[in-house]
Amino acid sequence: MPAQPAQSTSPSAGDTDALLRAELGGAIRKLRKERGLTLVQLAERAALSHPFLSQLERGLTRPSMPSLHRIARALGTTQQALMATAAVPRPDGPAGSAHVVRSGEGLNVARSGGTARMLGAPGFSVHPVEHIGAPERFEEYYDHPGDEFVYVVAGEIEIELRGADGPESHVLGPGDSICYPGVTPHRWRAVGDGSLVRLLTVQNATPSDHHS
Numbered sequence: 024m025p026a027q028p029a030q031s032t033s034p035s036a037g038d039t040d041a042l043l044r045a046e047l048g049g050a051i052r053k054l055r056k057e058r059g060l061t062l063v064q065l066a067e068r069a070a071l072s073h074p075f076l077s078q079l080e081r082g083l084t085r086p087s088m089p090s091l092h093r094i095a096r097a098l099g100t101t102q103q104a105l106m107a108t109a110a111v112p113r114p115d116g117p118a119g120s121a122h123v124v125r126s127g128e129g130l131n132v133a134r135s136g137g138t139a140r141m142l143g144a145p146g147f148s149v150h151p152v153e154h155i156g157a158p159e160r161f162e163e164y165y166d167h168p169g170d171e172f173v174y175v176v177a178g179e180i181e182i183e184l185r186g187a188d189g190p191e192s193h194v195l196g197p198g199d200s201i202c203y204p205g206v207t208p209h210r211w212r213a214v215g216d217g218s219l220v221r222l223l224t225v226q227n228a229t230p231s232d233h234h235s
Contacts, residue, residue: 045082047085071094087134110129136158136213157217158217166209175199182211
């Protein structure tokens, strides 16, 4: 009989997505318990529903970026730090080695106007995130520990920083970048077609981010 082709042992996209959701939910549950919070208490602090958080911790759903931001603030960490926990170790490298994320891999989280994809992993001192698409109107401000770097790959954005002297606005196009303290309330919107925007953001991890 002719030899049968070897079957791939790599997980399917659906299996990988389920694993990423489970990793994220488990990290939220672990941090919640470390903070001594019940599901109801976390739901109240994050202004989210108890059933939604229960499903999230069990890996049955995924949050949007705004809801993940609320959860992170309630737990004293950042969205990116939580997203970084949902990183599946690659079988082709030893523990503690380089973390490779191929195109189409990584946890995708919905945000207004597009998606955000985590490119990092726990244990690293930076949290890089790829953003595809951007809202065409300003929405709520974000703030978090650490510093943030934004690089515009494509499209054009207006980023607004709310300082002590009032809002400070910067318009950035392809090849432009900006750094600012994460504790400065910030938000951005697309200038023109939001679907054309491609961004890379990088946050530095803070000591509280490492909840292994």
